[in-house]
Amino acid sequence: MKRSPGAVLLCALVLTGCSAADAEPPAPTAPVLLPRGPGEPAATATAVPQVEQEPPAPADVAFAVAMVPHHRQALRMAELAPERAQDEDVRTLAARIAAGQGAEVDVLESWLAERGGVEGAVALQDHHGGHGGDGGEAHDMPGAVTPAQLEELAGARGADFDELFLELMIPHHRGALGMAEEALAAGTDVRVQEMAADVAVTQEVEVERMRALLERVRG
Template identity: 40%
Template sequence: MKRALALLAVPALAISLAACGDNGSDDAKGPMSGHSMPASASPSNGGSQAQHNDQDVMFAQMMIPHHRQAVEMADLAATRAASPEVKQLAAEIKKAQDPEIKQMSAWLTGWGASVPSPGTGGMGHMGHGGMDGMMTDKEMKELEGAKGAAFDKAFLEMMIKHHEGAVAMARTEQASGRSPEAKKMAADIVASQSAEITKMQKLLKQ
């Protein structure tokens, strides 16, 4: 009888040990499943980073001061230009480029990149390295001192050069950028400013 009870106790002990083993496995799985959370988060971070590249950052950081100078030139036309067409063109340039400055600034902030500070005099102190079409401080002072027909001629000649620089920078962004939004803005700049160049060239011939 005692022997039979002993034999019955063996499988009972085995079952008890198996149950303990199962609990231990669950505990082991807990930390492992916890470690899997950061791994699942990393692809989303990588995907966010993949939405832009260094070219996009450079495009925005260079185009912001470029646009600011164009707006500064356009502001001068309001009180110095003689031609109604020049005044209207200047107003259109300001209307188009002010919102683009704000949009590019927002991109840079979202990308964790620095936004160029205003009040740098058109960044003429940088020597225009890579800043196609930027006017020098001397040129800006000459434009500020001109009035009437002389202003109209200087404004058109300078803005054509300025626009040509912007178009070149925008084409580089189209070719090498990654951000869909930045590349779309670049395409818009190429289209709108190319059309304005043609218009300004016609105004110069009048």
């Protein structure tokens, strides 16, 4: 018996309805209001459930906590260059260090603030199986400059400043490279890994540039 198009459509609707009824109902979601322009009604969208953030690995926390004071020391050294350096390339390098590491400090401090500051991040590290620590003093960091060396640099001028600046900044960068390597080897946090990779690439290039500059300055 040949069925009419209307009967076929009715069967399809019945079958579709049964299939939909048998399926599990979607999980309830909360509507979110999306602002529009002046005079326009707000639109709605479905909120996407937020996935709980995994605690950072000990290497992530160690890198962030230690790199902030380490970078700040480099910034203090770089800030001396505009009024004291004689070589234009040294002044340019110092300006690049100040801009790059200043931005990195902002990112690292933001990352730490999201985790309750240094104490909160260390607590998360302990929860993840790491070991707590203050991590806060630059003179405890690899390649760090001593207060006496920083005072000597502040008192230098001209070619003497150029040479001493490079002599201090090269091992300072090498210390940061070692810290970045440790974070890349054992860390898990995406943002920290990106930062460590950037430090590894940028400061390796700057170390090579400073070596060449130092040879020329010593001339």
